[in-house]
Amino acid sequence: MLEKNEVHIVDYKFNILVWIDLLIFTMITIEIAQFDFQALTVMVALVIATLKTYLVGTYFMHLKFENRFLQTIVVGVGLLFIAVLMVLFTDFLYY
Amino acid sequence: MSSESVSQNHTAHFDAYGIKLGMWLFLFTEVLLFGGLFIVYATYRFLNPEAFHEGSSQLNLVVGAINTVFLLTSSLTVALSITALQKGDSKKAIDLIMITIVFAVAFMFNKYYEWTIKFEHGMFPGMDHYKELPPGEAQFFNLYFLMTGLHAVHVIVGAILLLIVAWFIKKGSVNQQRIVYLENAGLYWHLVDVIWIYLFPLFYLII
Amino acid sequence: MTAIPHQKLYVDFFHEKRGLASWLVTHDHKRIALLYFYAISGFFVVAFCLGLLMRLELIAPGETIMSAQVYNEVFTLHGVIMIFLFIIPAVPAIFGNFVLPMLIGAPDVAFPRLNLVSWYLYVIGGLLALSTLLYGDRPADTGWTFYAPYSVKTGTNVTVAVLAAFILGFSSILTGLNFIVTIHQMRAPGMTWMKMPLFPWALYATSWIQVLATPVVGITLLMIVAERTLGIGLFDPSIGGDPVLYQHLFWIYSHPAVYIMALPAMGIVSETIPVFVKKSIFGYKVIVYSSLAIAFIGYFVWGHHMYTSGMSGPARIIFSILTFLVAIPSAIKVFNWISTLYKGSIDIKPPLLYALAFIFLFTIGGLTGLVVGALATDIHVHDTYFVVGHFHYVMFGGTGFAFIGAIHFWYPKIWGRMYNLKWANIGFTVLFIGFNLVYFPMLVLGMMGMPRRYYDYLPEFTIPNLVSTVGSWVMAIGLIIVIVNLINGRKGPKASTNPWKSVTLDWTHTQSPPSLYNFEETPVVTRGPYDYRDYEEYIKNES
Amino acid sequence: MSGASNFAEGVDLAFYVIIGISVFFLVGITAVMIYFVFKYNKKRHPKADTSITGSVKLEIIWTVIPTILVLVMFYFGWAGFAPMRDVPEDAIPVKAIARMWSWTFEYENGKKSDKLIVPKDRPVKINLVSVDVIHNLYIPAFRVKEDVVPGRNNYMWFTANQYGSFDLMCAEYCGLRHSYMLTTVEVVNNEEWAEWMLTPEGESDLDRVAAGFNVIKTNGCVACHSSDGTKLVANSFKGIWGLDRKVVVDGKEQTIKIDAAYIRQSVYDPNSQVVLGYNSGIMPSYIGMISDTEVEQLIEYIKSLGGDAQ
């Protein structure tokens, strides 16, 4: 009962643009990894990876055109995982 | 996930959204399956930072980067294939799936090459050189083989799913109106891509 | 959402098709539920007998009937079967499958074929677990928790047992996934979320846990397999691994799993009480939200199983606070159930007896959970018989009793016949008394300091152990009465379609036993799920 | 059971508070339940009051009150626990070595024993070391318990405040003889303790054989090997000297005569030659724990149990 059957088509060209962005991001990560910012490097790498995931999710996986509920649970699962990791690290961080 | 909604058994109704929702739920389980390994990774990396750096420098960045490009591109072709089928061009859709498969094979080939080299150096679980690795580094390679290995299994499964869907498109049972199976196989493929997006920097790029 | 094809004649689902083969390939949720029922009952009896054997061994110090190695294998198998093969699938896979579609006015679950696949996975996993008895060195002797590094070192057949648990996990995931889509997509017209009965709500919350927690234990168990077979020593301290990390990963699943066991049982209690009290459940919305809250907070309390593992101080404190918070929604549910009784018109039938027993026993179990949830006290009773007492109270006293209650409740729906009520009451009484005789002494033993998984014990622990063992015989008698009575009920008098006079769709709109797609036409929901105003009239009009 | 350490008071107080509140609720809930069941029984009360569906006020009350009570319980639990992590500076360090399935306690001056001997009223810090799997050191009377995890430096401390002998058990499942991994804590007065600490080992009137027996006792060999011919986990030491033993070396079967070299290797590297029919990895290696002289003593002891002749 939730679905609306309108189809949203992501155009060929737009898909290719997303792909080019993804390649650029990949290059940036590799470049940045050459500098040693210590812990920051990992953070930057992960942030870029997350941006890439955002692109793949929103456009390739069509999340942008899905209903609210689906968008929420996808983000929710991501946050849940991060929360679990944070709670876990209360052990290792202070050990 | 090729099960159909029940109602289809005895009425004309076909619940595309339900099937897609099912696929997403399945993807969550995949995310958390890898999530368990990411947790182990995060912990051991935290406990042995230098060793992980040391281990990472022994991996071949070029091979990793090429594989990243392969997977990103294959994701693109899957996305394009969905666009094609949405527009009703099933021939183009099949062609694009086939290109995806080619990239998948290329990825696996690269992986094979990478692992063979490790193998020749005795750097494979159970082999002599492997057993002599210093503590943290052993964990790095344990995780490397386990995570990229599990990922490779997913690449194979994803490729098979796509092939099956291509066959159905050819037969006509997956078409512009009933595109959800292609979308689902695509979702799976993109997930495989997303996991690699994280694996790549975490294994090949640690400073 | 869809029209059901018109059925000319009422044929119940047993007679729709005949022959064993038609069962083994069925897509009908009711038949699959019964397939689960028989498979689960089979495993249950095995594990029950193992429980009795353990008690017999512990009747007195020293060797009684088995050697230490056998004892260790027995409690491991008992735990593995009870957890993975009985209590996790029992309520969702049997009663969820059978009544969920009917309660929400659907002809079946969303993915019927997948449903059958889960059953096959369940059976394969179960047989694999039992097969460890037959080949290899010996069945696993690690305890159901498979703690590394012992599980990596022992020469017993851990690999197969762990793989079995992995497969069972997948079965559980697929069931959960199926239910979520079913609940989202297939509710009858008019059944808004807040008009959905509470058992589907409980299953909804449970399903999310199944989908989101089970994969973590899946991968953890695979790591144990990798460590045993490939020499990938992930938890081996000599190469930088950490055995405590294994415990974290294990409990990240296994604590939420205890709510996979408890929530559906609570759903059954919420479903039963209004029927026999003939008034709406008290605080419907609060019960809904508390289920969701339990599912959510339950995800973050796993560390309370590890207070003595050498976790950091802050971690212990955070886990303890969260543990206490997760107790509150359970408390709220108990208060709401009790309040439902107020000014009702209470008809004490066996299903209600089991529901009330659930409240009492689960409360004891839950309150002992608070004792183990607090830091100081858990240091003393962790890994002692106190914990064994705690979890038997919540699992057997809670979920187990709710499960038996559910059989009594939906019995006339499933088989269209009625068991003997008097014998049901007698069986209940003996079971209830026996239960407390077995497990209360365990709480005492734990306070005295007897560790669990002990084959032999010091003389000062003798008397409570003796009481407990004798109690296990009383309980066995009670259970046998219950089972025999239920089996005899198959030849009992025909039941009317709605013997308990319930107002939920499963009773008002389907036959007993139901027909293939449950409803003759898709029901349209206008009333709340537990609206007992003028119920006699409503029931007459609808059927 | 009465407590015998500085923690007993805090832990027991937490027990009283939590169990007190629990009993109150259990009795209350049960009483109300039974009362309702009788009062509103169908016979007495044929028509239910269907107008009652909930009450926001009540829901708030029974959310807030349990929340407060639960935080109180948490507080007492934490208060009883917090001092357990705060080791006083002057605590006497003792190393507890756990293995399948026995304990060895090693004191600052190198002295070892199989019972834990501590002075009354002085803080003792126990460093927990495991050589194989996870164990758990549990002294019920002291209300202390902590896992002994291989690779982690776990610790515990306490001050015993009663003389006597108290049970010390392993509370984490560790395999076959987990339930026999017991010993005792002996709480003695300060002078006795100091004197005991200074008695050097093995030097008293023990001859070499008796010294050998002491070695296998303090190092826990007795958990798996008996001296009287009964098979525990592994073969008994009785009568094995000079026998031809079938062993597996590098996956191949071989026959070795049991002599001093064989025993030495069994102690230091047991997995290099595994007796046929056993799994490797059960017996831990004692490298660094048993000195060469001790091995000599233990060989004397095994010799003394007979063999050859039979």
Ligand code: HEA
């Ligand atoms: C059905 C399964 C189930 C359920 C529902 C629970 C519920 C709870 N459990 Fe339990 N638990 C297990 C199954 C379960 N448990 C198992 C199997 C183990 C052992 C695993 C192993 O090691 O093998 C275990 C072990 C276990 C431990 C670890 C003990 C140890 O090893 O040292 C802890 C510690 O915190 C704990 C706590 C709790 C708490 C706080 C709840 C709470 O959710 C309880 C909430 C309920 C109530 C509080 C009662 C109702 C409320 C009232 C009547 C109102 C009054 C209440 C207040 C004032 C708050 N459990």
Ligand code: HEA
């Ligand atoms: C749902 C879960 C569940 C249930 C119902 C039970 C039921 C029982 N358990 Fe269970 N138990 C566990 C889950 C469960 N257990 C788990 C998870 C563990 C931890 C394992 C570990 O440490 O790893 C455990 C551990 C455990 C121990 C601790 C072992 C140890 O630490 O050393 C003991 C000891 O007494 C015990 C006893 C019993 C008994 C006597 C029953 C009784 O209920 C059994 C009573 C038996 C009957 C009433 C039999 C009646 C039926 C028949 C005789 C068949 C008749 C047949 C027909 C005619 C059909 N159990």
Ligand code: CUA
């Ligand atoms: Cu050592 Cu149990």
Ligand SMILES: [Cu+2]
């Ligand atoms: Cu828990």
